[in-house]
Amino acid sequence: MISTYTSYRLATRDLDRTLAMKAAEKPVALETKYYLENISKVKSVDDFLGDTRLFRYAMNAFGLQDMAHAKGYMRKILSESLADEKSLVNRVNDDRFKSFAETFNFVDKGEEAIQADAARQGVVDRFVRQTLEVDLGTENEAVRLALYFQRSVGDIKSGYSILADNALMEVVYTALGFPDEMKGADIDKQAASIEKRLDLDKLKDPKELEKFLVRFSSMWDLKQGTPASPILSLFSNQSMPSIGLDLAMTLQQFKRGG
Structure with missing residues (x-):
């Protein structure tokens, strides 16, 4: 696949x-x-x-x-x-x-x-781009999310901007390895956690954005049980902390309901 x-x-x-x-x-x-x-x-x-x-x-x-x-x-x-x-x-x-x-x-x-x-x-x-994203999303929801994030990143001003948009939040939570349970936490704490782990200014750099989307894509596939891209390892010590084996195993347990 x-x-x-x-x-x-x-x-x-x-x-x-x-x-x-x-x-x-x-x-x-x-x-x-x-x-x-x-x-x-x-x-x-x-x-x-x-x-x-x-x-x-x-x-x-x-x-x-x-x-x-x-x-x-x-x-x-x-x-x-x-x-x-x-x-x-x-x-x-x-x-x-x-x-x-x-x-x-x-x-x-x-x-x-x-x-x-x-x-x-x-x-x-806008219509053509939106149609493209929707159509690609019928085959792989994560591709639509990645394209949407790429298009919207210039409008992200803070962690609150991400939390106000469910699609952006899904991308960020997946890329950073945040568990779904965290979505029920205090909004201020969620925003602070996002800004602590993610340098929003760096995402304006196309190269940094690409690294982030590599991580999102690979983490998404890991959660879904799809073989992840080996490219992920190239960026594990760059703009974001590496996920670590423990977190990877935890995410797999969430998927299995364990």
């Missing part, structure tokens, strides 16, 4: 080409064509929400597909100013909603909101 890291590298070694191939797939191309042809017709929040196909495309692009049916909630997100600290979007602990509201900022920009490249090609690029 192919390892997670090998699958991840196959997808990312020429990411631009991989994304271009995904964009050219008929279902993706058809939805993109519809979006680009109709987004210019949108003049208001009502117009946007009124075109379900268009709205769903945009929601998928931001990883919010599970909320595409919640139009009342999204209407409130889009109808309040980002400048208002009390607005719903500023109270929701999820950056995806804020990014969505910034892109479709009808309150502060009116019709000009959908004239910007961010609301056109920017959304298309």
Whole structure:
């Protein structure tokens, strides 16, 4: 069985080409064509929400597909100013909603909101990348997680940023060898533990990020009982402490329920 890291590298070694191939797939191309042809017709929040196909495309692009049916909630997100600290979007602990509201900022920009490249090609690029991640995730969930982490790492500001995003938390907890039981601990203690074990600034360096994703992929495969990449040993004394035999055995026991 192919390892997670090998699958991840196959997808990312020429990411631009991989994304271009995904964009050219008929279902993706058809939805993109519809979006680009109709987004210019949108003049208001009502117009946007009124075109379900268009709205769903945009929601998928931001990883919010599970909320595409919640139009009342999204209407409130889009109808309040980002400048208002009390607005719903500023109270929701999820950056995806804020990014969505910034892109479709009808309150502060009116019709000009959908004239910007961010609301056109920017959304298309997001949609294609999101579709690629979802499709790869059907074959290996960890590959989707790794791609998502790679894409999101620039927005991580602290341990709390990681804890606020279940996908990011899964990657970090797996890579650092934290047991699932730790997720029930005090939030402040969890954040402190993450920041103690993980140099977040170093992850902005592509080489350090790659080392981290090697570790995540190998640890994931270890937990799943899949043969891990031998590359893991090359980085055991770098930016993160080595996992150690005891921890590896403990993780295997968690998997077996022992």
